[in-house]
Amino acid sequence: MAQVLLYMTLPVPAKPRKAASSSSSSKPLKFSRRSCCTNISIHTVKGRGKRLVKPQKLNLEVSPHRAVSAVRLMRIELGGAFADLLNEKGKGSGENEMGYVQRTLGFRTRELSHHDLRLVTDIVGGTIRWRRYLDYLINSLCHDKDISSMEPLLLQILRIGFYEVVKLDMPPYAVVDENVELAKVALRPGAGNMENSTLPFPKVEGDDRAQARALATLHSHPVWMVRRWTKYLGQEEAIKLMIWNNSEPSFSLRQVNISSIYLANRASGFSRDDLVAQLNALKVPHKLSLYLDEFVRIKTGLQIVIHAGLLKKGLCSVQDESAGLVVSVVDPQPGETIVDGCAAPGGKTLYMASHLSGQGKVFAVDVNSGRLRILKETAKLHQVDGVITAIHADLRTLTDNEQLKSDKVLLDAPCSGLGVLSKRADLRWNRKLEDMEELKKLQDELLDAASKLVKPGGVLVYSTCSIDPEENEDRVAAFLVRHPRNGLNRDNMHIILFGDQCSGFPSNFSSANLLLFEFQDFHIDPVDRYVPPDFVTSSGFFFSNPVKHSLDGSFAARLRLLMSHDCSGISLHVFILWNQAFNLQWDTALPEQAF
Numbered sequence: 001m002a003q004v005l006l007y008m009t010l011p012v013p014a015k016p017r018k019a020a021s022s023s024s025s026s027k028p029l030k031f032s033r034r035s036c037c038t039n040i041s042i043h044t045v046k047g048r049g050k051r052l053v054k055p056q057k058l059n060l061e062v063s064p065h066r067a068v069s070a071v072r073l074m075r076i077e078l079g080g081a082f083a084d085l086l087n088e089k090g091k092g093s094g095e096n097e098m099g100y101v102q103r104t105l106g107f108r109t110r111e112l113s114h115h116d117l118r119l120v121t122d123i124v125g126g127t128i129r130w131r132r133y134l135d136y137l138i139n140s141l142c143h144d145k146d147i148s149s150m151e152p153l154l155l156q157i158l159r160i161g162f163y164e165v166v167k168l169d170m171p172p173y174a175v176v177d178e179n180v181e182l183a184k185v186a187l188r189p190g191a192g193n194m195e196n197s198t199l200p201f202p203k204v205e206g207d208d209r210a211q212a213r214a215l216a217t218l219h220s221h222p223v224w225m226v227r228r229w230t231k232y233l234g235q236e237e238a239i240k241l242m243i244w245n246n247s248e249p250s251f252s253l254r255q256v257n258i259s260s261i262y263l264a265n266r267a268s269g270f271s272r273d274d275l276v277a278q279l280n281a282l283k284v285p286h287k288l289s290l291y292l293d294e295f296v297r298i299k300t301g302l303q304i305v306i307h308a309g310l311l312k313k314g315l316c317s318v319q320d321e322s323a324g325l326v327v328s329v330v331d332p333q334p335g336e337t338i339v340d341g342c343a344a345p346g347g348k349t350l351y352m353a354s355h356l357s358g359q360g361k362v363f364a365v366d367v368n369s370g371r372l373r374i375l376k377e378t379a380k381l382h383q384v385d386g387v388i389t390a391i392h393a394d395l396r397t398l399t400d401n402e403q404l405k406s407d408k409v410l411l412d413a414p415c416s417g418l419g420v421l422s423k424r425a426d427l428r429w430n431r432k433l434e435d436m437e438e439l440k441k442l443q444d445e446l447l448d449a450a451s452k453l454v455k456p457g458g459v460l461v462y463s464t465c466s467i468d469p470e471e472n473e474d475r476v477a478a479f480l481v482r483h484p485r486n487g488l489n490r491d492n493m494h495i496i497l498f499g500d501q502c503s504g505f506p507s508n509f510s511s512a513n514l515l516l517f518e519f520q521d522f523h524i525d526p527v528d529r530y531v532p533p534d535f536v537t538s539s540g541f542f543f544s545n546p547v548k549h550s551l552d553g554s555f556a557a558r559l560r561l562l563m564s565h566d567c568s569g570i571s572l573h574v575f576i577l578w579n580q581a582f583n584l585q586w587d588t589a590l591p592e593q594a595f
Helices: 064-077 097-105 114-129 131-141 152-166 172-186 208-218 223-233 235-246 272-282 302-307 321-330 347-354 369-381 433-451 473-482 572-582
Strands: 004-007 037-043 051-057 194-197 251-255 295-298 316-318 337-340 361-366 388-392 406-412 454-464 522-524 542-544 554-561
Touching: 064 097, 064 114, 064 152, 064 172, 114 131, 114 152, 114 302, 131 152, 131 208, 152 172, 208 223, 208 235, 223 235, 251 272, 251 321, 272 295, 272 302, 295 321, 321 347, 321 406, 321 454, 321 542, 321 554, 337 347, 347 361, 347 369, 347 388, 347 406, 361 369, 369 388, 406 433, 433 454, 433 473, 454 473, 473 522, 473 554
Parallel strands: 337 361, 337 406, 361 388, 406 454
Antiparallel strands: 004 194, 037 051, 251 295, 251 316, 454 554, 522 554, 542 554
16 A cells, blocks of 8 residues: 555644634634734725724635635534535635635635635535545544544544545645645644554455444445445445445536516527537536436536526526436326425426426425525526415425315425435435434325325325335335225225226126225326336336436335226236235136236
8 A cells, every 4th residue: 555645633632712703693613713813004095094903814825725625514514504505606606605714713815716616515525425434544543542532623624634635636745735734724833743654444354244334434434324225235236326425426407498488578498409508608518318308417517507697597407317307207287286295495396387388386385484485586587486386384284275185296205315425425424323213204194194185086206315215115115005095904995896887897797806995096106107117116116226327316106096986007916915915815816907
């Protein structure tokens, strides 16, 4: 193993400092900091006869991208901020970054360039993804010191330095010099030491638990996730998934078709060709989506697109193709009423609304009023606000609202987000194994509530951005067993007289041969008519595999509520399931073609 020059900054007890006051409403993070204040003279307007002395906290020796990266990491880990939200305008666009730096570190650097911003995004995302592995390296070189006792800022600076050397292949001498300078200025003069060491790497050996711990360190994931994926996928596929999660994420842009239906002064809408022309002008590399006509993939250049104002003008939105394919499963049509049960932040709501051509209604329900307000603003920008009604409520409180009975209901349920770890680097550290049981309970409750808003003959789509079967297939199976109109419940069973009343059964079929349940029933509606076959599972569900499809991981099940006297959609295997559940004896064989 080649040696690299790394610095090791060991925690030195710092004297407590009184936090500097700030007129900003933003709360500074609390830890040791050092102010590099220099007094400069500023002349007043001629004739006033006074000289003002203004403190100017400016340090030109510290790289701005490193200072900003350290502060962002502090805000994410200690302040509860989300890594993806820090890239939004006004939060991570560079417009107010120096304010955060000054309040947190006690000094300013030069302003960020576009190159600096891209580097910040890379360093912050990468440092979060590789946190477990970086901490392993730091801890290994700390000898008997425990990194948990380090000052938070010091630990973030160390993580940045190790990430730059190990993962970005930056020259060690440059990383050492600049990060040591940052540590000295932000903390204290004695905060930097250097050490020439060979980096240790964990070995995957021993029993299953030991191997899981080694893989978790090597690929920087929580141990419980590694064990779970190894159980469901096998070790080889689990490793591929972790490699994907640690890779640089790609993004998709959805062209927003602002058409003459909404804008009378425009002859035609903004097409994907128009979006491609804009990307070409901005020199942003891109590829057309293989699955959806409105989508374009970009690997790099998202910040360029944002700064060019394409999102602000409402010409496109950032949305993964997997989310677009979930909307394809819903299959919204003009004139329909649709409920989006957990709508915010609104990507699927807006995309469904764009399919209605101004005819129909989407009820966007969500418990978060702030995110719902953003959805309404974006709907107006995209010129689809005329077909969207925002409802601030918990879906579980709306089950008796007859006015919300709709042709289609989408429940994009709160979930673990295990399918989007490539984009949400911080999520892997915020999720705990104990969260899964609580999430499954919530998903069941929301699914029950959503089912009560479906009109007879209508469609219920259950979706998540998870790859975990316990949140996906298992929740659908539990619903089909639990739900009163479909539940395998002896109290609901009764004999149905078929004869000619019900299409799909032979006329000589005897009613004594069949016991059915309360007769308005959900059944699985296979999604093969709505999405490419590569995304269709053997059970007829939609599933986007991150490794296989290079998209976010997501799942969707399409369930149709049967109308009375309509049993043609019930498949033979359902009857066999009921037969097995209740040990029923059939006197007459059921011809498969009859179903």
